Amino acid sequence: MELTLFVIIGAVAVVSAAMMLFSENAVHSALFLILNFACIAFFFLMLHAPFLAMVQITVYAGAIMVLFLFVIMLLGVERLPPEKQPRFPWLIPATLALALVFLVAVSAAIIQGEVELTDQEVEAPYVRIINALDGQAIDLYLDGERIARAVTFRSSTGFEARQAGEIDAALYAAGADPSADDPLLEQVITLKDGQAVSLTAVGTPDDPRLVLAAEDVSAAEDWGEKDKLRVIAVNALPDQAAIDVLDVTNADDAKTVIEALPYGEASGVTWIDEGSYDIGVYPTDDHDTRLAILKDADYETSTAVLWVFAQQGSGTATTVIIDLETDVRPSFGSPTHVGQLLFSRYVLPFEMVSLVLLAAMVGAIIFTREALGPRPRMVRRLANPPAKLEQPGAGDTGK
Amino acid sequence: MGTPEVPIELYVLLSAILFVMGALGVLLRRNAILIFMSVELMLNAANLALAAFARQWGNGDGHLMVFFVITVAAAEVAVGLALIVAIFRTKKSINIDELHMFKD
Numbered sequence: 001m002e003l004t005l006f007v008i009i010g011a012v013a014v015v016s017a018a019m020m021l022f023s024e025n026a027v028h029s030a031l032f033l034i035l036n037f038a039c040i041a042f043f044f045l046m047l048h049a050p051f052l053a054m055v056q057i058t059v060y061a062g063a064i065m066v067l068f069l070f071v072i073m074l075l076g077v078e079r080l081p082p083e084k085q086p087r088f089p090w091l092i093p094a095t096l097a098l099a100l101v102f103l104v105a106v107s108a109a110i111i112q113g114e115v116e117l118t119d120q121e122v123e124a125p126y127v128r129i130i131n132a133l134d135g136q137a138i139d140l141y142l143d144g145e146r147i148a149r150a151v152t153f154r155s156s157t158g159f160e161a162r163q164a165g166e167i168d169a170a171l172y173a174a175g176a177d178p179s180a181d182d183p184l185l186e187q188v189i190t191l192k193d194g195q196a197v198s199l200t201a202v203g204t205p206d207d208p209r210l211v212l213a214a215e216d217v218s219a220a221e222d223w224g225e226k227d228k229l230r231v232i233a234v235n236a237l238p239d240q241a242a243i244d245v246l247d248v249t250n251a252d253d254a255k256t257v258i259e260a261l262p263y264g265e266a267s268g269v270t271w272i273d274e275g276s277y278d279i280g281v282y283p284t285d286d287h288d289t290r291l292a293i294l295k296d297a298d299y300e301t302s303t304a305v306l307w308v309f310a311q312q313g314s315g316t317a318t319t320v321i322i323d324l325e326t327d328v329r330p331s332f333g334s335p336t337h338v339g340q341l342l343f344s345r346y347v348l349p350f351e352m353v354s355l356v357l358l359a360a361m362v363g364a365i366i367f368t369r370e371a372l373g374p375r376p377r378m379v380r381r382l383a384n385p386p387a388k389l390e391q392p393g394a395g396d397t398g399k
Numbered sequence: 400m401g402t403p404e405v406p407i408e409l410y411v412l413l414s415a416i417l418f419v420m421g422a423l424g425v426l427l428r429r430n431a432i433l434i435f436m437s438v439e440l441m442l443n444a445a446n447l448a449l450a451a452f453a454r455q456w457g458n459g460d461g462h463l464m465v466f467f468v469i470t471v472a473a474a475e476v477a478v479g480l481a482l483i484v485a486i487f488r489t490k491k492s493i494n495i496d497e498l499h500m501f502k503d
Binding site: 003013020021033036043044055059063077081095106332341342350353356360361363364365367 | 443
């Protein structure tokens with residue numbers, strides 16, 4: 001389907017470019033060029049660049065081509081007078097030969113696979129650590145390298161890019177020396193490209209566990225879930241075999257968000273609408289005993305929310321909810337994505353390009369002004385020129 | 400982004416074809432405005448290749464390049480057309496074969 005579309009639009013693009021080259025009338029050429037630009041805008045859409053497609057239509061097919069048509073019409077140069085003889089008779093065969101050589105070289109390189117084009121790059125996996133171990137600050141080592149130090153209960157680190165693959169994760173008590181001390185926990189974890197993994201330390205200091213909550217933090221639009229946000233829950237309650245998470249915003253009408261989440265596991269991704277929620281946690285078999293409630297939690301779209309239900313204190317333990325909200329990556333090529341790049345990594349080029357535009361504007365004014373020549377001096381005329389005083393001549397007398 | 404259905408090679412090839420057509424226009428046409436339009440065609444061919452590579456590498460930098468190319472093209476058109484208008488005022492022609500002397 002997409003390939004058929006590509007072939008059809010590509011044919012239209014090439015034909016319109018050819019018509020632009022060969023039509024005698026410059027206005028027709030401009031119109032064919034607009035058609036070509038529209039085809040390219042379509043390709044931008046197919047290449048996941050909707051913002052560029054719109055810019056292509058408005059700036060190129062709109063503003064620039066209107067400028068061209070305007071100048072053609074202004075100067076009245078739709079057609080050039082027929083030429084008597086070409087100045088360089090060898091030019092046409094020479095350029096055609098060069099063009100052919102170039103095209104053959106490019107196609108040969110592509111067909112032979114000389115150009116490395118096939119590998120698609122994916123974003124590296126991201127890792128963060130969340131501590132749901134009450135009374136135990138922790139250090140996290142991945143492949144022997146410490147990536148988090150002294151993470152206290154209920155706190156978390158930011159996401160950090162790591163290599164994909166199998167990684168030895170080791171949890172130590174904060175400040176422990178990995179060469180001398182025993183780790184609290186050692187585990188081999190698998191990281192995949194494009195994932196954001198929340199490593200959650202759960203349980204008790206005597207019996208810790210590491211829970212992996214992996215998700216793809218690309219934008220909701222990529223999932224076909226517009227205006228929603230995703231939620232993952234981690235059950236870090238050693239005393240509860242399984243819990244339910246209920247939306248109790250409306251007390252009479254509780255809705256189940258996540259059902260029967262066993263201890264030491266992360267739920268799958270659940271999509272909820274944006275808005276304000278009261279979130280209650282209950283044991284699966286007993287919806288009358290509320291373990292904890294998260295009041296008036298405001299969630300916006302384009303975020304990924306992680307709930308960790310952790311146990312604080314031992315004996316008469318209370319349940320706390322660790323509520324982490326992360327911004328998701330804007331979808332590739334969207335206006336948000338382009339805007340973020342423009343105002344972060346590309347601020348300087350952006351400023352320089354705006355200077356170029358400014359200089360071009362001034363230049364255009366100067367060029368056309370000089371062509372006009374010096375401005376004709378305004379002749380002042382008075383509304384009522386004084387009548388010339390007639391001198392009575394000598395010969396007039398006596399008439 | 401799943402695996403793209405249209406291989407990037409096709410985009411590069413199409414871009415090369417459009418670029419060559421633009422270059423032919425620059426070299427063969429005698430109308431200065433047509434030459435200008437051919438330059439725009441070449442810039443667009445380059446833009447297409449940039450967008451295709453951006454998708455291939457899942458990297459937004461290509462999109463930014465396209466954005467800047469479009470901006471610079473707009474600036475170039477403004478200056479270029481102003482030049483053409485200025486030349487037309489003095490020479491009464493925009494056939495570039497007749498513009499080979501500095502003095503008129």
